Amino acid sequence: MTNRLLTFLLTLFIGVTTFSCGSDVAQRLNPTPSAFGAINSVTVVADSSLWINGASDSIAYFLEAPYIILPQPEPIFDVRHIEPVKLTAMPTFRELRNYVVLADLSDANSPTTKMVVNDLSDAKIQQVREEGFGTVVARNKWATGQQLIYLMGKNREELLRGMSTTRPAVVKRIADSEGLRTKETAFFQGVNRALMDTIMERTGANIQIPYGYEIVPVMANDFVWLKRSTRKGSLNLIATRVPYENQAQLTKEGLKEIRDQVGRRYISSSISDTYMRINDEDLPLFTENMDMNGAFAIEGRGIWEMENDFQAGPFISYLINDEARKQLVLVDGFILAPGEKKRDLMNQLEQILGTARVN
Template sequence: MSRRFSLLFSLSLLFLFFLSACTEDVQRTLQPTPSAFGQINSLVVIADSSTWEAGVGDSVAYFFEAPYILLPQPEPIFDVRFIEPERVEAEPTWGQLRNYVVLADLSDKDSPTTQMALQDLNDAKLQEIRDNGFGTAVAKNKWATGQQLIYVVGTTHDQLLTGLGQAHPGIVNRLQEGEDERLRVTTYFQGVNRRLSDTIRDELGVSLDVPGGYTRVPLNADDVVWLRREVQGASMNIMVTKAPYEDESQLSKEGLKAIRDRIGKEYVSSTIANTYMRINDEDLPLFTEATQLNGAFAIEGRGIWEIENDFLAGPFVSYLLNDTTNNQLVLVDGFVYAPGRKKRDLMSEIVQVLRTAEII
């Protein structure tokens, strides 16, 4: 009996040990990968401090912290933070953000960032970099789902700087494409206001996806629709109007300015008498460029508005569309009034709405 009990006890211990080990493996296997988080338009740059301080930091500031066009007070395209790779291991939260640019110099064999690049990039990519002197690569979901890491790697420090200089336009575009997807979710988190969208379609002949949260500002006009959304510390506004097409000269900076200043003077004022909205292109320029918007030729304009005879001002974005079907021009315009508050992300949301404009 004693030997039998001892044998059963030993087998029980062995089973429990086996079960414990299997459970530990299953838990380790099923451990959920965290979801990436972080503010919109934020970027983490991973590099060694020696690389950062030897000119790379200045290049990053020049390429990724350039001013967002166009705001009354300069705000960067991206909010950039620099960290060394060791911090990701020491503080796992640093590995759960969305956007990373990794800068590595292959000539520095002892560099933790170089070791990270050598581990993450395949042999073919590394050979391509060695052949060309520099190169880029993209990795997804290294530490968390929904994140991307863009590697810029040079065979020397100078080649790294050269590669960064040549690659940065593509990197900026890639980052902005990803942020645009997040902005669309943020902009339309309340869905689309079909009633207001139908109103614009019926009255002005243009399709526009109006987000929930906007209301119509009462106007005594049949050719202008003004929408407004109040958020904490800011007023977000969208105006849509039409004008007869007369000649090609209207599709220009001067043509856009004339239509926008007309509706600003007629419909927008402050509580002070003899005030009205106008474009201020004396203190800051009015930037315009030709573009295509959902199949229609358009002039995009970015600048600063102000209230004449008062002290109110802010940024705006306009699209002047050529409606050839109805022989008219359609202006979709968005502007923000947010004194003392950063305006970049607010304007980015408005741009998301304006870019849904389509002639019907």
């Protein structure tokens, strides 16, 4: 092999190696960012003309309905509206987690319409023009962990009409995604096995309890009260059991009676002659039948107050039918946080209580 050939091969090898390393370095220097944003926040992308002419009112009903149930109203999601130009003018707006994109396809000059036509297939756009309304869900367009929900109408009227029919599905999709984030936040330190064992011994229920909760001393062999301090109050979890007597216990009235008995017996403030009870006079008690990890349960949401004191707040209860043990298990979360927003705290309690199993 001649020296000239050796020199050529060596130069070629160095060039290929340099190009490969350069590509790897470029990828490391410019990775796909991770989406960010506050939990339960949604960014709505829409033209200002569409927003002013009906879309803002529809979105208020669509995504800003009150969270059930809190002493002071809070929306289920925090909504921010932006126009498409901000997505290019301010790159951080492309790195948020949840987007709802509203497009009136009859407006060919609309920046949002142009964006949607560019993002989606011609077949999908044609389908919307023929059927009147359509939806598409895309993920990780600009950042990892991101979802975009496109809502499109062949004109403004069809868009607004279609939004009302798709509301439950869209809300559930966003809520499920944000629920996972909430659960990760609640359990980021892992679970407290000792507290889980205590609940199992006293009630027969298996509930995942994150670190950060401490047991409140109560003299009872069938009741547990756990508390985690917040900046201005506390998150509280309680669990207890009662014998199953009849089907009437598994109703709204039955849940209220059992929870009020627990509140009167075990939960009070620092003032004497105080006890916790449900206040369903100022705000209603909402209940719903559900499957709780394989067992029948009644879910209750409402407001608690401290009798003979000035404390109150929201709660969520699950009264679970433990058929194998012929008992009912009540798992409950309530908040004392005067002056603080409570929606995201309630979501945390819901994620914890949602792990409860009796079978």
